[in-house]
Amino acid sequence: MSRGKNKFIIEDIKNFSLKQTLECGQCFRYSEEGDDSYTIIAFDRVVGMKQVGEKLYIENSSADDCLNIWMNYLDVDRNYEEIKQTISENDELMKRAVASGYGIRILNQDLWETIASFIISSNNNIPRICTCIETLAEQYGRYIENYRGRERYSFPELQTVASLEIPMLDKVKLGYRARYLIETARQLEAGTMKELEQMRDGRASTKEVLDRLSTLSGVGSKVANCIALFGMKKAEAFPVDIWMRRIMSEYYGMDFDDVKAMERYGTERFGKYAGYAQQYLFNFARKGVDIT
DNA sequence: AGCCAGGCCCAAC
DNA sequence: GTTGGGCATGGC
Numbered sequence: 239m240s241r242g243k244n245k246f247i248i249e250d251i252k253n254f255s256l257k258q259t260l261e262c263g264q265c266f267r268y269s270e271e272g273d274d275s276y277t278i279i280a281f282d283r284v285v286g287m288k289q290v291g292e293k294l295y296i297e298n299s300s301a302d303d304c305l306n307i308w309m310n311y312l313d314v315d316r317n318y319e320e321i322k323q324t325i326s327e328n329d330e331l332m333k334r335a336v337a338s339g340y341g342i343r344i345l346n347q348d349l350w351e352t353i354a355s356f357i358i359s360s361n362n363n364i365p366r367i368c369t370c371i372e373t374l375a376e377q378y379g380r381y382i383e384n385y386r387g388r389e390r391y392s393f394p395e396l397q398t399v400a401s402l403e404i405p406m407l408d409k410v411k412l413g414y415r416a417r418y419l420i421e422t423a424r425q426l427e428a429g430t431m432k433e434l435e436q437m438r439d440g441r442a443s444t445k446e447v448l449d450r451l452s453t454l455s456g457v458g459s460k461v462a463n464c465i466a467l468f469g470m471k472k473a474e475a476f477p478v479d480i481w482m483r484r485i486m487s488e489y490y491g492m493d494f495d496d497v498k499a500m501e502r503y504g505t506e507r508f509g510k511y512a513g514y515a516q517q518y519l520f521n522f523a524r525k526g527v528d529i530t
Numbered sequence: 531a532g533c534c535a536g537g538c539c540c541a542a543c
Numbered sequence: 544g545t546t547g548g549g550c551a552t553g554g555c
Contacts, residue, residue: 363535413551458538479536
């Protein structure tokens with residue numbers, strides 16, 4: 239273990255489940271280590287986490303990083319009681335989705351990694367998304383350290399990806415998404431990244447953010463909403479993918495093919511908490527629970 | 531073997 | 544403004 243790193247305990251965490259938060263489809267660089275603990279790679283760091291009741295053990299991290307990175311990453315300081323209460327009003331499905339997804343938190347992830355990851359996610363399944371991203375990191379990321387018997391690599395830098403040519407991504411098996419990823423990296427490097435960071439940290443509306451994101455190659459409405467929600471702190475974002483279309487058509491009686499109507503419904507009904515509502519519904523639908 | 535996946539792009543209406 | 548075909552790859 240590196241110098242300056244140690245073990246820390248966060249106590250009395252309510253409405254928090256490490257497992258649900260990591261496994262609900264919003265992030266891709268984590269692994270369960272077989273002893274109920276998780277290794278996460280993010281922000282050029284490797285961290286081990288394990289939850290026991292309301293205690294969260296954090297390993298291989300400095301005190302500074304615990305405070306300045308991981309607490310924010312896990313959205314620990316937000317009050318989820320109020321969120322769950324509000325979105326569940328007069329909605330029996332949401333009550334079940336919230337119960338089933340107990341402890342889910344919307345992570346605050348690195349913006350560039352979120353953009354790249356969700357470009358890769360399009361028309362792809364989650365296990366394969368994880369494999370693609372790991373391969374990408376092994377090939378073009380920076381070696382960090384050996385942790386728990388595995389070589390760990392950071393997510394590749396924006397500038398690195400922007401300098402690639404399509405054939406250089408052959409081993410990553412991105413298919414037609416390779417072009418989108420490189421094109422977007424170049425757009426970001428040319429100035430859009432700075433703009434987006436300002437929109438993330440400033441007062442840009444969610445609509446403004448979505449419009450800007452949609453100008454990126456390989457970023458349509460759904461991917462833009464994921465980036466806004468997971469990488470830009472825009473909790474009003476409401477990503478509608480195939481699972482959302484299923485659950486909203488089956489339960490809310492909406493037209494399966496009218497994604498725009500679903501986006502409107504989500505943002506109008508759940509307002510500033512739409513993103514949380516979406517994550518509970520997505521999780522519930524994907525668990526394959528019979529929603530009839 | 532065949533269907534499907536946290537969809538997007540682009541041409542044709 | 545909406546619709547539909549095409550698309551790489553491999554999990555299941």
